[in-house]
Amino acid sequence: MESVLGFISPKILSQILVGLSRTVILFIVSSGLSLILGVLRIPNVAHGSLYMIGAFMAYTVSHLFGGGNMGFWMALVLAPLGVAVVSFAAERSLFQFLYEREHLMLLLLTFAMSLVFGDLVKMVWGGEYRSVPVPSIFQGYINLFGGLPFPIYSFFLLVVGPVIAILLWLLTNKTKIGKISRAAAVDREMVGAVGINVSWVFATVFIIGCLLAGLGGVLVAPTVSVTLGMDHTLIMEAFLIVIMGGLGNVWGALLGSLIFGLTQSLGILVWPQFGIVFPYLAVVVVLLFRPTGLLRSTW
């Protein structure tokens, strides 16, 4: 606690900035989950597995291209596409038969899928730690506010985050497919009745959601060790964020991620040992006052 006295405002500001870069990964993954839950009404527990597959694919692609800068950029493009392909296969073979089922069944089914994916990753990549290096333009750090280092890669993330947010918002609100999917989320039959192939609309939304998970995995890969078990660490947080923010709401996912990321990084200043409790408390508080989430959900 004595450390709080030593802190002056710039440090809090830098702590906020730092919390934001963590938020970006959370946001990208959660927005995908929110889309799938909001539009397709599927609580996709396998979302974490797709995030992990994205990270592992990033390793493989980056390795294929020599592991340096080229490797990273190729991974950034190809790995999410790889995840999209996997999810397309899963959607066509399994998920498309599930859109009318009850939630609990869907939850268990996606959990089963996450078990399968987890072991498949173990079979394909084995148990070793993998690593994707940060591309050289993003290596190093900038000194903020008097000597506190902020990695350049985190700045990159801070740019990517809002870009994705805006792109998603444009997609869901300004494009035809976005509007159709939001309508279909509310009333599937009606949309089908006006002659739109709802099945393909849902498939598209599902793939975009999964692609976001994979993208999150690729973006996080240079900052952590890519290991088995990555799927479990993120999925609970992603669900809590989605619930906090409002289902199917992209800005809700952003808001939820911000709350999550910031309460953690600021919580560390207040009570270093229990910093991790603050995000969970935030979830509890939010749900008690706004049971359906902070922003409007699609159902």
Added chain:
Amino acid sequence: MKRYSFLALASVLLLSVLCVYSVSQAANTIKVGIVDTYTGPATTFTNDVLDGFKLAVQKINASGGILGRKIEYTTRDEKFKPDIGLAMAKELVLKEKVDILMGTINSATTLAISDFVRKEKIPFFVTFAKSDKIVAEKGHRYIFNMNENTEMAGRAAAIALAKKPYVKYWIAGDDYEYGHAIAEGVWDNLKKLKPSVQKVGETWWKVGEADFTPYITQILAAKPDFIIVATGGSGMVNFQKAAKATGLSQKVPFYQHTATELSVLAPQGQNAPEGVYGTANYFFYYPDTAQNKAFVADFKKAYNRNPRIGALYGYMTAQFIAEGYKKAGKIDKEKFVTALEGMSLDSPVGKLEIRKCDHQLLLPMYFGVTKKDAKYEFLTASGIETIQGKDYVPSCEEVLKHRKK
């Protein structure tokens, strides 16, 4: 749909029946049951243990086995869950009737199994769990610790750090038993050896934390001389990456137990941070003795990769099992245990002894700092200081004092 339902049910039942059929084993073997985690981030270490063990077993069986019997082993995946680990240990002992148990990387499981084997009187070799309770508080006749524990690692590090000029220390790490134990082990012993050291602060993050930047900025603001970083598992690489990204490794030196190990440095390649202090039990490139080179060559030939610390644990466990029975002269559990007490064998890192009073294997500890190496794609440990096992292990009295409780 009805037909499919029936088919599905039938196949589930068939699967269950097939599973009940357990593979029958030849009599007249020495059965070793291995409970360990082969799922999740710990797998990278436990695969090494198994491979090292297998390598030794092949050799032993090829030269006639132990007292005419071959060693046979079977593994069970506890998935890092202690209740499953304990159930599997019980299955191995009560159903598969193994002679010896080996495992696990999970300290909680190890302690639970330890309790069980004490009642059942089955020798149990601990291969990666590092809780100091294993030989101290919860130690007994049938348990053998084949790797270092947190108290030992802490002492070794303290011996090396006490020689350095740093005074203001910050302690940080993963918020679980292992993290706290390592940190305490290092700090308590350092304070004893060098009373002038001061602790300026502490930080604990959740296990599996991926983003250390907020913690690093907080630590840097306090301007310590040195940081003791108590991470484990994947936290090792995560922290080193964050240290590199924020330039921490250039600003404030820090220490992690196993920072210099291959499993931590190899995945990062040339991008690992330099100047990180670490303690480790094994390097394939040091010491450059004939024994070590032979071991490395054998391992590489069999598994196409360099051996890491787990391989040494597994390899030596097999050797001790073989020699223990040989010295006992017959397949007798009690004679086996007695034979092992105080036994000393040759190994890739020199002579290793299982201490009689607490059954702790006395491994050498290497204190070094990470540095780029022209010979390899990854960083290696340089400036290695070797601390012999007997110099950093707590005395018999200290250990046994815990047991009397």
Added chain:
Amino acid sequence: MKNPLLRGKLPWVIAALIVLFLLPVFLDRFYVYLAAIILLTGLSATSLNFVLGYGGVFQFHHAVFYGIGAYGTALMIIKSNLSPWLGFIVGPVVAGILGFVIGVICIRLSKLYFGMLQISLGSLVWAIVYRWYSFTGGDDGIHGVPLPDIISSPNGAYYFTLIVTAVSMFILYRMIRSPFGSALQGIRDNPVRSEMIGVNVKLQQLLALTIAGFFGGVAGSLFVVVDNTVFPDMMFWTLSLELIIMCLLGGWFSFLGPMVGAGIIVLLRTYVSGLTVYWALILGIIMMLVIFFLPNGVLGYLDRFVKKKARS
């Protein structure tokens, strides 16, 4: 009170109990241990199904009650100088109270939101137990819990588990068959209508959650008897999901479904793990098969099968 369905099944139940009592006579020690594990896990799953299957409540983090019951019992035995038998009462009572408290907080939400909030709160409890090393042993857990002599032997532990489980199952069964249970199922099927005919929906659910928590705690304290240890993992969300899977597999519209599901999962896990490292894969595939082809679980399927035969 005269329940025609029960009359038909009673001889089967008695026969099963006799077989279970004689188990240690003709089975090896390991299988007796396994049977004890199945019984207590089945009880845990049944207590979950009390609110999940019969109440329609999204109880996503039932393992908290199981874990707290275990910790309550273990800590009571170790830390206090009172009779260890008291531990077996304290554990479940604490679990029941926790069930009530968490229920009160979560009750205003429904379905998915209820489940997520329960997970958040449950995770907070887990985090506290995990971090409070000095009191709970942290992630090392507590080992070697001393038990009264009668129940410390493997057979003793088994019989104690059998008796407690049988009694608990009986109590739960009676509650399901009582007006309370009917009201609960009515709320599951149509909460609005139930409200209209005068049922206090929230109160009913709260009571059900307390009861479910209590019996979850009983199962947890039985674990202490059988294995003499507790770990924080016992209240981790993955175990909660496993319990739900057991209910699904066995059939959540039948009373014995969860017990059957527990039996299948424990047996499969024990044997499959001996054959392959990829237990998660196999479990996942089995789950998917069950969800697609046997949505009412094994017992649900058998029930339909039997009814069809009866009709033809």
